[in-house]
Amino acid sequence: MSPLSSIPAYSPGLLQQIDRLPGVNDDVAAIPSALPSATPTDSNSFSSLLGKLVSEVNAQQQTAGATVNALQSGANVPLHQAVISMQEASVSFQLMVEVRNRLLESYQEIMRMQM
Numbered sequence: 001m002s003p004l005s006s007i008p009a010y011s012p013g014l015l016q017q018i019d020r021l022p023g024v025n026d027d028v029a030a031i032p033s034a035l036p037s038a039t040p041t042d043s044n045s046f047s048s049l050l051g052k053l054v055s056e057v058n059a060q061q062q063t064a065g066a067t068v069n070a071l072q073s074g075a076n077v078p079l080h081q082a083v084i085s086m087q088e089a090s091v092s093f094q095l096m097v098e099v100r101n102r103l104l105e106s107y108q109e110i111m112r113m114q115m
Contacts, residue, residue, distance in 0.1 A: 053099075057092045064089035 064085040071082045 053096065057089075057096045060085075060089040060092050 064082075067077060067082045067085045071077045071079065
């Protein structure tokens, strides 16, 4: 028995089943609209997409910093909320670094190609 036989086949209703699972948020539905279209325009180019992603990571870092500062100053901020915002910012930053690394590796691979 091959290891691939244990993977369920894709069915059209699979995405609807996933959407109904508890904990799945609406951010997943926004992913296709964030991807560049087949005909890039100035507002939807690759560089503007990367700039938008970097600014979102920066906003998460600032939110986490503000939450920690509020916690330290004695504001009514639950400890778990501060930890969650710090972890979200950390994970998004790690993702951004990995995307940058993959893009750099792809660029270097293209430059090594013989023409």
